[in-house]
Amino acid sequence: MAIGEPVFLDQPRPIPGGYGNxxxxxxMRRMAMAGVDDAHAANAxxxxxxRSYRRPLVLMRAMxxxxxxxxxxxxxxxxxxxxRMTTDEALMMKAIGTARRSPRTAYDDVASLLxxxxxxxxxxxxxxxxxxxxxxxxxxxxxxxx
Numbered sequence: 001m002a003i004g005e006p007v008f009l010d011q012p013r014p015i016p017g018g019y020g021n022x023x024x025x026x027x028m029r030r031m032a033m034a035g036v037d038d039a040h041a042a043n044a045x046x047x048x049x050x051r052s053y054r055r056p057l058v059l060m061r062a063m064x065x066x067x068x069x070x071x072x073x074x075x076x077x078x079x080x081x082x083x084r085m086t087t088d089e090a091l092m093m094k095a096i097g098t099a100r101r102s103p104r105t106a107y108d109d110v111a112s113l114l115x116x117x118x119x120x121x122x123x124x125x126x127x128x129x130x131x132x133x134x135x136x137x138x139x140x141x142x143x144x145x146x
Contacts, residue, residue, distance in 0.1 A: 013090040015083055020138030021093065023048050024129070025085070027060055028092070032077040036061040049136050056132040063125035070122055073115035088113060092126075097141045099127040100134075 015025060023044060030041035045053040045060070067075065076086040085093065095109035103123065110119040110126065130140045 012087060013085045015085055016093055018139075019048070020133050020140050023138060024060075024096065024133065024140055025089065025093065026080055027057075028064065028089075029077055029080045031060065031064045032075075033080070036064050048138060052136050056129065056136060059125065059129045059132050063122070063129050066122045066125045067114070070116070070118050071114045075113060093140075095123075096126045096130050099123060099130050100141070103127070 015022060027041045027044055030038045030044070034040070041060070042053070042057055045057045049056060075092075076088045078084065078086050078089065091109055091113050095106045095113065098109070099106040106126065107119055107123050110123050111117050113119075114122060133140045
């Protein structure tokens, strides 16, 4: 699985509103491009969550590794500076936005994103990331309505 190849086409959706959503997208893009131990991603989490940054950071790392491990297709990720999302990023944002309140719908979205039906571990990671962001005041569920 090759998460993180730069994509300059297939960017149909604007980036979501809300600080939590933009933070998630930025950190996901940084980790996809530079690896899960990227210092810029960690610094963004530290700046957003303060001393409580470790929980969402570790969960984001686990989510990225699980997506890479279980995917049977390339997940297209745009560069961090891009003001639009790829279809795959939009699907991931939709899945994480609905992961806690509608797990079946989110499972279908994650299975579509991964290109196979082995999405339970990835869904669990998305739910954990969404819960951590919500607990720390940066919810990710605002985008699901749009």
